[in-house]
Amino acid sequence: DVKVTQSSRYLVKRTGEKVFLECVQDMDHENMFWYRQDPGLGLRLIYFSYDVKMKEKGDIPEGYSVSREKKERFSLILESASTNQTSMYLCASSSTGLAGDDEQFFGPGTRLTVL
Amino acid sequence: GESVGLHLPTLSVQEGDNSIINCAYSNSASDYFIWYKQESGKGPQFIIDIRSNMDKRQGQRVTVLLNKTVKHLSLQIAATQPGDSAVYFCAETYFKAAGNKLTFGGGTRVLVKP
Numbered sequence: 001d002v003k004v005t006q007s008s009r010y011l012v013k014r015t016g017e018k019v020f021l022e023c024v025q026d027m028d029h030e031n032m033f034w035y036r037q038d039p040g041l042g043l044r045l046i047y048f049s050y051d052v053k054m055k056e057k058g059d060i061p062e063g064y065s066v067s068r069e070k071k072e073r074f075s076l077i078l079e080s081a082s083t084n085q086t087s088m089y090l091c092a093s094s095s096t097g098l099a100g101d102d103e104q105f106f107g108p109g110t111r112l113t114v115l
Numbered sequence: 116g117e118s119v120g121l122h123l124p125t126l127s128v129q130e131g132d133n134s135i136i137n138c139a140y141s142n143s144a145s146d147y148f149i150w151y152k153q154e155s156g157k158g159p160q161f162i163i164d165i166r167s168n169m170d171k172r173q174g175q176r177v178t179v180l181l182n183k184t185v186k187h188l189s190l191q192i193a194a195t196q197p198g199d200s201a202v203y204f205c206a207e208t209y210f211k212a213a214g215n216k217l218t219f220g221g222g223t224r225v226l227v228k229p
Binding site: 004033035040041042043044045048058090092103104105106107108109 | 219
């Protein structure tokens with residue numbers, strides 16, 4: 001089974017702190033994604049990566065950066081956390097099949113609270 | 116911009132009845148659609164998918180219907196069980212979208228009454 005793991009289930013940080021959210025997948029997937037999930041807004045894509053050291057902005061990249069130094073690991077960075085970044089963060093990965101119809105596998109999520 | 120949306124934010128259904136969850140999409144280039152289920156405290160899990168060259172696909176107790184004419188997607192759950200209580204998301208993408216990027220709908224909460 002595909003496994004996507006996230007470093008923390010719950011995290012509490014203070015405004016202005018630098019925050020690292022780590023995601024690891026064990027299926028050699030090319031693509032990795034970071035979403036945030038807020039009530040009534042569904043899943044919104046922050047950043048994604050389709051190869052090592054490659055990154056693309058999603059729909060809401062402001063206030064975030066990412067790092068993909070190794071294929072299995074995709075990190076989300078909040079340079080200076082703010083209260084409006086309090087949210088559930090979900091990581092996902094997928095392979096790039098020939099037909100382009102590969103589902104994304106999700107991690108359990110990290111609930112981040114910024115005080 | 117292009118978006119995927121849901122008509123009903125909350126659906127209450129009696130145990131044993133069938134459930135129907137609807138989704139509208141606006142990107143006519145989308146050719147692959149997925150339904151995800153998210154239980155409380157967990158990440159979304161794949162339920163079923165469908166490509167645009169099909170209009171119906173069946174799984175175990177679930178059926179996805181695709182109407183490309185009106186850009187509408189639905190998920191039918193037969194004989195709904197308490198374990199089906201969750202939030203359901205539709206998602207869309209298109210062939211060769213960079214990184215297989217998905218666009219998600221806002222989600223529908225299904226509550227199964229005993």
